[in-house]
Amino acid sequence: MQPQLLLLVHWLIKDLSSGRTIGNAKEHAGDDYDEIQKLKDFLAKEFEIKDLGKLKYFLGMEVARSRKDISISQRKYVLDLLKDTGMSGCKPADTPMDPNSKLGSREDCAPVDKARYQRLVGKLIYLSHTRPDICFAVSLVSQFMNNPTEEHLDAVYRILRYLKMSPGQGLLFEKTANRAVSVCTDADWAGSITDRRSTSGYCTFVWGNLVTWRSKKQSVVARSSAEAEFRALALGICEGMWLKRIISELGFQDLQSINTLCDNQSAISIAKNPV
Numbered sequence: 304m305q306p307q308l309l310l311l312v313h314w315l316i317k318d319l320s321s322g323r324t325i326g327n328a329k330e331h332a333g334d335d336y337d338e339i340q341k342l343k344d345f346l347a348k349e350f351e352i353k354d355l356g357k358l359k360y361f362l363g364m365e366v367a368r369s370r371k372d373i374s375i376s377q378r379k380y381v382l383d384l385l386k387d388t389g390m391s392g393c394k395p396a397d398t399p400m401d402p403n404s405k406l407g408s409r410e411d412c413a414p415v416d417k418a419r420y421q422r423l424v425g426k427l428i429y430l431s432h433t434r435p436d437i438c439f440a441v442s443l444v445s446q447f448m449n450n451p452t453e454e455h456l457d458a459v460y461r462i463l464r465y466l467k468m469s470p471g472q473g474l475l476f477e478k479t480a481n482r483a484v485s486v487c488t489d490a491d492w493a494g495s496i497t498d499r500r501s502t503s504g505y506c507t508f509v510w511g512n513l514v515t516w517r518s519k520k521q522s523v524v525a526r527s528s529a530e531a532e533f534r535a536l537a538l539g540i541c542e543g544m545w546l547k548r549i550i551s552e553l554g555f556q557d558l559q560s561i562n563t564l565c566d567n568q569s570a571i572s573i574a575k576n577p578v
Contacts, residue, residue: 363377363379363380363429364376364377364380364432364433365377365378365379365473371477371478372475372476372477372478373475373476374473374474374475374476375433375473375474375476376433376471376472376473376474377430377432377433377434377473378470378471378473380429380430381430381466381470381471382470384426384430384463384466385463385466385467385470388423388460388463390460390463390464390467391467393460393463393464393467394464394467395464395465395467395468396461396464396465396467396468397465397468398465399436399437399439399440399461399462399465400439400440400443400458400461400462401458401461405494405495405496406443406444406446406447406454406455406458406496407454407495407496407497409452409454412452412453412454413452413453414450414451414452414453415451415452415453415455415456417448417449417450417451420448420451420455420456420459421448421451423459424441424444424445424448424459427441427444427459427462428441428445430466433473433474434466434472434473435506435513435516436472437462437465437466438504438516438517438518439491439502439504439518440458440461440462440465441462441518442502442518442519442520443458443502444458444459444462446495446520474513475512476512477511477512479510479511479512481510481511482510482555482557482558482559483508483510483511483559483560483561483562484507484508484509484543484546484547484550484558484559484561484562485507485508485543485561485562485563485564486505486506486507486508486539486540486542486543486561486562486563486564487505487506487507487508487539487564488503488504488505488532488535488536488538488539488563488564488565489504489505489532489535489565489566490502490503490504490521490525490528490531490532490534490535490567491504491531492525492527492528492531492532493524493525493531495520498524499524500520500521500522500523500524500525501520501521501524501525501531501534501535502518502519502520502521503517503518503519503520503521503531503534503535503538503539504516504517504518504519504535505517505535505538505539505542507539507542507543507546509546509550514546515542515546517538517542519538521534521535527569528567528569529567529569529570529573532565532566532567532569532570533567533569533570533573533574535565536563536565536570536574539563540561540563543561543563544561547561
């Protein structure tokens with residue numbers, strides 16, 4: 304039986320990233336250059352296109368390949384951001400946030416340029432696509448887009464100082480024999496001093512590689528740390544189920560159960576006995 308091939312193409316406005324074929328009959332992923340070339344020839348007949356070869360740079364993201372792994376970073380984007388903000392010569396910070404203070408604790412802070420603050424935070428949001436280590440900090444400063452103050456701008460500068468320490472850090476995707484989907488969840492109970500809502504966070508690993516992550520404030524006030532952790536656990540499980548469904552649609556059927564990791568014993572007990 305001839306294996307069926309699925310050709311994956313990422314098309315964004317006028318930029319087309321490299322294709323990928325997956326043979327779902329043998330559950331084996333690999334590049335079928337004949338099929339990719341057929342697609343390029345078809346598109347060339349319909350549109351005016353230019354083949355730039357293997358993906359190396361795409362919308363500010365730098366891609367490096369080897370036989371064992373693929374790395375994605377935004378080093379040039381970070382350096383340009385530091386240069387535009389005048390932070391190229393700043394003193395690097397060890398963490399993206401000050402662990403001893405929380406946003407909103409300072410009073411009588413002067414307002415800052417709203418448009419400039421929104422531009423900076425918007426650039427950091429785009430940077431978090433390859434930098435999960437700043438995800439929580441960026442999520443926090445983005446909550447004050449409508450009325451930023453000097454306190455909030457200082458928090459943005461702290462993130463920039465942290466980026467100065469490791470501008471080339473990014474994502475690494477390695478070939479592994481692991482075929483599991485894992486989800487790690489956590490919650491910051493009543494972390495916001497303005498409304499006392501908690502923040503959910505999760506990260507998912509597919510075949511041992513980090514693929515998705517999120518930091519989002521919960522919609523209601525949790526009355527206990529167990530409730531906050533359980534909400535984060537439910538959010539992470541939904542993400543894991545979605546990823547498992549996507550992998551199944553790509554032709555990989557024999558998937559293992561989702562491994563879910565949580566550091567709160569009460570939330571784990573509730574998950575085992577929800578009644």
